[in-house]
Amino acid sequence: MTFKLEPGSLIVSCQARADNPLHGPMFMGAMALAARDGGARGIRANGADDVRAVKAAGLPVIGIDKVFSSDVPVYITPTFAAAERLAEAGADIIALDCTPRPRHGDAPQELIRRIREELGLETFADISTLDEGLAAEQMGATYISTTLSGYTSYTEPKPEGPDLELIRALAARVNTPIVAEGRFNTPALARAAITAGAYAVVVGTMITNPREITRGFAREVAGGK
Template sequence: MSPLKLAKRGIIVSCQARADNPLHGPAFMGAMALAARDGGAVGIRANGPEDIAAVKAAGLPVLGIYKILSDSSPVYITPNFDAARAIVAAGADVVALDCTLRPRNGEEPTVLIRRIRDELGVEVFADVSVLDEGLAAADAGATYVGTTLSGYTEATGPKPEAPDVALVEALARRISLPVIAEGRYNTPELVRRAFEAGAHAVVVGTMITNPREITRRFVSLGVPQ
């Protein structure tokens, strides 16, 4: 068995910026990936073929997603096989997709997991929100199970301020696959708690790569009103 792309006890940095963000675009994401690499990250999570191609220059494993919004389904993280194929062609080493139980257009996660592994030959990262979804993704052949969508689905809303460390712990107890903690890990202390709960690795995004949101946090919490 070949070694896992995403190293144990590492930080994966999510380099993403929406279209309304001043840092939107592959040039900025590529620079962020280089900075994350120099800081000790073990992988980069990036969205879409252009950004994925740009972050490859950092030389780290790329956890790729492709966000495709739809009016008819809440599922938008790599929602179909064509999206997965496009990001693998751009350089993604691992494909992450929404593996929640929500209604979707097209193939179910269990089918997509198998097709991505068998036809594209890459590792699969299952973004889930609750324990049952993680168990199903593990049974379907996912390489990793991530807590990415906890707090972002009807089953787990409204979104809390703290990360779902309990889900990390529950998954780590029930499955033999690497469990990746993701979602609102905004301090080193929270990252440490995730590792103590059994996380294989932790994804950190906003608090590393989104200066606008970091500034807003300092303004709202640190400036006297």
């Protein structure tokens, strides 16, 4: 059985890099349970092991598989093999980089088609611009997410706040549900995304990364240094 995202959902990104003390499936599974109890209605997780762990929360799981390469910028689920690993682990939705940037792997339109036809799962297109969102809709993506705004070379430098303008622009041009992601670090900003036209909102660092939250407080206490 797979789950679908409901409108107005808060999706919590349960991820921790290898250098983070909370790295690993046990901690991510606990984060997902805490997020569920707090009212989250979806989880985003990286890698098959973490996807299996967060499934225990009983919420829709957006799976990604980060495959890094030193010579290309695309790393979010760049191949169908990566998507298969996530499907086998129980992901309900597969997220992938839908920018036109160089990659080692499959073209995003081919990935979307195969995930839909061969795995029978929904797709979550991570994009950074309006044109990329329009292209993702034509590819047949189930959801379009602003995940990569500020994180591609042509949308840098990364702004301090979320890209609400991109959400508004997408809402005016596409029929595909839009998911807001990226620097939504207060409840008010998350609500602003819904007001701007988002179907759902993903929040990560400000809920599941106490190390970064602590750093922010520590800087302010030390006088902003």
